[in-house]
Amino acid sequence: MIEIKNVTKNFDKVNAVDNLSLEIASGTVLGLVGSNGSGKSTLLRMLAGVFEPNSGEILLDGAQLFENPTAKGNCFFIPDFPYFYNNSTIDNTATFYRELYPHWDESRFEKYCSVFPVGRDTSIINMSKGMQRQAALILALSTCPQYLYLDEIFDGLDPVARHTLKKILIEHVYEDKMTVIIASHNLRELEDLCDRICLMHMGSVLMERDIDSLRLEFRKVQVAFNQIPDVPNPFEGINTVGVWRNGNVFNITIKGTEEEFMPKLNALNPAYVSAMPLTLEEIFISEMEAAGYDTSSIV
Amino acid sequence: MTQAASFKDKFKSGFAVFKWELKSCKNTLIVFSVISSVVIAIVLTLSVVVGSLNVLDYTGYNYNNLQTSLSLFQVIASYLVFMLNAVFTIIYTIRIFSYLHNKRKADLYGSMPISRRTFFVSKTISAYILSIVPTLFFFGVISIISVLFGQPVEPEVARLYVKLLLGAIANISFYALLAVCCGTTLNSVLSFVGINFAYPLSAMFIRGTIKAFFIGMPTSQYSSSFIMKALNSLAAYDGTNIIYWLIFTAVCLFLGILLVKKRKAECAQTSFAYRLPCYIVEILISFIIGMFLGMLFGSLNVLSYGLLGFIFGFILGSVPAYIITHLILYKGFKRVFKSAIPYGATVVTVILLVTFCNFDFFGYNSFVPKEESVKSAGLIDLSKCCCADTESAFGLADMASDDYEDNDNIKTIINFHNSAVQLADKESNEKFGSVWINLMLSNIPSEYMGGYCVSYRLQNGQITYRYYDPALIYSNLFGGDDSELHTAALEKITSSCEYLKNYSSIMNKSVDSIEQLSLSFDNNGSYSDSFYDSQIYVAYNHLVDKKQAAEDRKKILEAYRQDVEEKGVKDSSKSFCLLSVSFSSGDVSNRGALWQQMSSLLTPDITLPEDAVVYSDYTNTIAALREIGIINSDNSVNTDGDYFKSYSSYSIGY
Numbered sequence: 016m017i018e019i020k021n022v023t024k025n026f027d028k029v030n031a032v033d034n035l036s037l038e039i040a041s042g043t044v045l046g047l048v049g050s051n052g053s054g055k056s057t058l059l060r061m062l063a064g065v066f067e068p069n070s071g072e073i074l075l076d077g078a079q080l081f082e083n084p085t086a087k088g089n090c091f092f093i094p095d096f097p098y099f100y101n102n103s104t105i106d107n108t109a110t111f112y113r114e115l116y117p118h119w120d121e122s123r124f125e126k127y128c129s130v131f132p133v134g135r136d137t138s139i140i141n142m143s144k145g146m147q148r149q150a151a152l153i154l155a156l157s158t159c160p161q162y163l164y165l166d167e168i169f170d171g172l173d174p175v176a177r178h179t180l181k182k183i184l185i186e187h188v189y190e191d192k193m194t195v196i197i198a199s200h201n202l203r204e205l206e207d208l209c210d211r212i213c214l215m216h217m218g219s220v221l222m223e224r225d226i227d228s229l230r231l232e233f234r235k236v237q238v239a240f241n242q243i244p245d246v247p248n249p250f251e252g253i254n255t256v257g258v259w260r261n262g263n264v265f266n267i268t269i270k271g272t273e274e275e276f277m278p279k280l281n282a283l284n285p286a287y288v289s290a291m292p293l294t295l296e297e298i299f300i301s302e303m304e305a306a307g308y309d310t311s312s313i314v
Numbered sequence: 315m316t317q318a319a320s321f322k323d324k325f326k327s328g329f330a331v332f333k334w335e336l337k338s339c340k341n342t343l344i345v346f347s348v349i350s351s352v353v354i355a356i357v358l359t360l361s362v363v364v365g366s367l368n369v370l371d372y373t374g375y376n377y378n379n380l381q382t383s384l385s386l387f388q389v390i391a392s393y394l395v396f397m398l399n400a401v402f403t404i405i406y407t408i409r410i411f412s413y414l415h416n417k418r419k420a421d422l423y424g425s426m427p428i429s430r431r432t433f434f435v436s437k438t439i440s441a442y443i444l445s446i447v448p449t450l451f452f453f454g455v456i457s458i459i460s461v462l463f464g465q466p467v468e469p470e471v472a473r474l475y476v477k478l479l480l481g482a483i484a485n486i487s488f489y490a491l492l493a494v495c496c497g498t499t500l501n502s503v504l505s506f507v508g509i510n511f512a513y514p515l516s517a518m519f520i521r522g523t524i525k526a527f528f529i530g531m532p533t534s535q536y537s538s539s540f541i542m543k544a545l546n547s548l549a550a551y552d553g554t555n556i557i558y559w560l561i562f563t564a565v566c567l568f569l570g571i572l573l574v575k576k577r578k579a580e581c582a583q584t585s586f587a588y589r590l591p592c593y594i595v596e597i598l599i600s601f602i603i604g605m606f607l608g609m610l611f612g613s614l615n616v617l618s619y620g621l622l623g624f625i626f627g628f629i630l631g632s633v634p635a636y637i638i639t640h641l642i643l644y645k646g647f648k649r650v651f652k653s654a655i656p657y658g659a660t661v662v663t664v665i666l667l668v669t670f671c672n673f674d675f676f677g678y679n680s681f682v683p684k685e686e687s688v689k690s691a692g693l694i695d696l697s698k699c700c701c702a703d704t705e706s707a708f709g710l711a712d713m714a715s716d717d718y719e720d721n722d723n724i725k726t727i728i729n730f731h732n733s734a735v736q737l738a739d740k741e742s743n744e745k746f747g748s749v750w751i752n753l754m755l756s757n758i759p760s761e762y763m764g765g766y767c768v769s770y771r772l773q774n775g776q777i778t779y780r781y782y783d784p785a786l787i788y789s790n791l792f793g794g795d796d797s798e799l800h801t802a803a804l805e806k807i808t809s810s811c812e813y814l815k816n817y818s819s820i821m822n823k824s825v826d827s828i829e830q831l832s833l834s835f836d837n838n839g840s841y842s843d844s845f846y847d848s849q850i851y852v853a854y855n856h857l858v859d860k861k862q863a864a865e866d867r868k869k870i871l872e873a874y875r876q877d878v879e880e881k882g883v884k885d886s887s888k889s890f891c892l893l894s895v896s897f898s899s900g901d902v903s904n905r906g907a908l909w910q911q912m913s914s915l916l917t918p919d920i921t922l923p924e925d926a927v928v929y930s931d932y933t934n935t936i937a938a939l940r941e942i943g944i945i946n947s948d949n950s951v952n953t954d955g956d957y958f959k960s961y962s963s964y965s966i967g968y
Contacts, residue, residue: 026580065424065579088427098418100338114330115426
């Protein structure tokens with residue numbers, strides 16, 4: 016289990032992570048989403064032991080993480096731009112990792128080398144971005160990490176590779192209780208993969224929820240009226256996140272279950288009501304709007 | 315709850331990093347090896363070919379001996395490999411510690427299951443080994459080739475091992491510390507170069523200023539002191555001040571290990587993680603430029619007074635230097651005002667200290683003890699003192715302070731001291747002007763530049779002394795109205811038998827360290843105008859082997875010493891011939907510059923020749939000269955002698 020307790024990280028005058036607390040159970044896949052500069056990568060780097068928090072603590076199975084090689088032996092971090100030496104190949108890097116990571120598994124290494132179509136003796140820096148990520152994944156998974164941190168891992172991967180990755184991650188989460196934290200702007204992929212979503216904005220957590228319950232919590236409702244009710248706010252009493260009107264048709268994002276808002280909507284005598292679940296992207300945009308980060312303030 | 319890493323785990327991780335580093339630097343290592351091999355092959359070929367051709371070079375050095383050419387091969391090849399090592403050490407070191415200066419590398423290494431300290435130590439050890447081991451291997455190859463051909467390892471080459479070890483570990487450790495403190499490789503390199511360049515210059519300026527304002531202060535004694543090179547880690551390649559450089563290395567390593575743990579990984583690609591190197595570089599650079607301009611304006615009497623001109627020039631020079639240095643290091647004006655605090659403190663300190671120097675509040679320059687307060691006194695001519703380069707300033711003064719208790723000699727010394735004080739009493743701008751002379755002469759050891767030490771033991775037992783370099787007051791001291799009197803008086807002391815016995819190299823240095831001995835004869839037995847052209851060298855040549863020549867030189871000197879003990883020193887008009895002796899100076903690298911050490915390839919490093927008169931009644935010496943065959947039984951020069959025959963070839967042996 017990962018426990019993040021009141022963690023703050025500053026860079027000069029910028030509060031990248033601001034008094035953040037979070038608990039991540041073992042065997043889950045957590046998606047970290049948020050606006051640009053929300054602190055996702057910073058949080059991942061603190062979890063990987065690269066950055067030391069200015070205050071607060073991060074515990075991995077009860078042990079302090081920073082400067083704890085034993086704890087870090089159970090983790091692996093793939094950053095958004097992984098670094099490889101000029102002469103490094105998968106094979107010679109594996110030789111290094113074999114001695115460094117205590118849980119290195121040679122059979123896994125061989126297996127993933129055959130799964131991902133990347134040359135073992137090819138210089139990694141001469142590969143494309145996607146192939147470099149695959150190389151990083153081979154090495155990462157071969158270290159048998161209990162905690163895997165991935166920053167924008169889907170960026171550059173082709174659909175087949177993405178599908179393969181998701182399959183492998185799910186397999187390890189299920190069999191080995193591996194915990195995966197993925198920071199990504201590709202909400203479509205996260206939707207398929209993650210158990211939980213953590214939405215960050217300006218260094219804080221806006222929301223952290225189970226993805227299924229999150230979907231249930233938000234609804235995109237289209238309401239059409241023959242005659243719009245003659246009241247200032249027809250949807251008063253309903254927990255609306257956003258309302259867009261197009262003539263007599265209203266598109267509303269509602270936070271709440273259908274059992275809660277449907278009776279109230281029906282009471283307005285609409286000609287047509289239709290409720291659909293939101294995609295993760297739509298939920299993200301809605302929450303960001305609520306936090307004041309939306310396109311209307313930019314465009 | 316996870317357990318802390320054991321020592322075994324740390325060692326295993328550290329070793330894995332070391333192996334990884336070795337693999338990463340494999341190509342560079344191959345390049346170094348290829349170049350070194352080619353260099354050795356070329357030098358060996360040339361040495362053997364030159365030797366086999368029986369060629370004499372411009373120094374008169376005889377190469378017709380294979381062993382001699384192998385000796386040259388050994389030394390030249392070793393020095394070239396040594397220099398190659400310096401270049402590749404730079405490459406390895408910068409590369410190895412660049413992990414601290416790249417955010418992506420920081421992500422990689424920061425997330426690895428290895429502590430920062432273990433990682434840093436592994437990297438440092440990798441740098442040491444990559445720098446030193448291959449070079450030692452090639453030194454070994456050079457030595458083995460020489461030994462196989464019958465030429466033992468030269469002491470010069472053996473010294474190179476020490477210099478290499480010392481220089482490499484000191485510089486790598488220093489750079490490692492700077493790399494921890496700086497956020498970019500550029501800043502690390504600039505800091506390293508800046509400190510190595512600016513520190514010795516600053517030390518020279520300080521010493522020059524002290525000497526210019528406190529004219530009797532023995533600052534030239536400190537030429538090879540570690541203080542002059544304390545932060546100039548490149549000086550460790552000289553092989554001097556070994557203890558200091560070992561401590562320096564240990565301190566740098568300790569600080570590096572201490573700081574690397576707390577260093578913020580996000581400092582990669584920012585200017586500095588710890589700002590101390592920035593402050594040091596800014597202060598040193600602004601100090602040098604400020605002093606340069608300050609001394610110039612001071613000597614030109616700008617603002618009608620030297621000190622005012624100095625203050626104006628110092629500020630005018632140091633402020634832009636500080637700003638530009640800051641701009642380069644920070645790539646902008648960030649923190650320019652915060653960094654200005656130590657700079658400002660430096661400016662104030664310098665101005666206060668120079669003001670103090672200028673006014674000589676404690677009367678250091680004008681102090682001459684009264685005759686009645688002096689119990690005993692002494693005077694040493696530093697160009698005629700066997701221990702000028704080995705004794706400390708106080709040590710020499712202590713030796714001299716008890717030399718003379720008689721009033722005549724004490725008065726002579728005090729008169730000389732008074733004249734020096736009067737001539738050294740300069741205007742403010744002249745003092746600033748003399749800083750330049752001090753800078754130019756600062757690296758010349760005192761035994762070359764000459765000078766005098768006057769020392770007194772006062773009635774209360776205290777020793778007080780002053781050192782006067784003639785170059786500072788040369789035109790006045792020896793050109794003034796009273797100069798002949800004082801020169802003659804000094805001559806009386808420095809030519810006395812007692813002085814000769816106490817201080818001359820001829821009477822005190824070990825006979826085993828004689829490097830060169832020559833004799834000069836003319837019709838009158840006195841100094842001839844062409845003294846140095848008419849010398850007969852007692853040196854090995856094609857007629858006399860090395861061992862015999864060394865024995866002959868010893869014989870002559872021992873006989874001379876016996877004569878001096880028995881008969882003392884006479885009137886020079888009764889001289890028989892003139893003897894000139896040079897001794898080995900011991901530590902070659904005291905000479906400083908590498909070029910001077912290179913010159914010792916062809917000639918051993920020796921002291922300046924010291925001259926002495928052989929008088930007509932020095933029977934032992936004359937007998938020795940007859941025995942060796944330099945003179946005939948009627949005391950005329952033996953033109954059939956082995957040394958006379960070879961004299962025209964200017965052979966220099968040892």
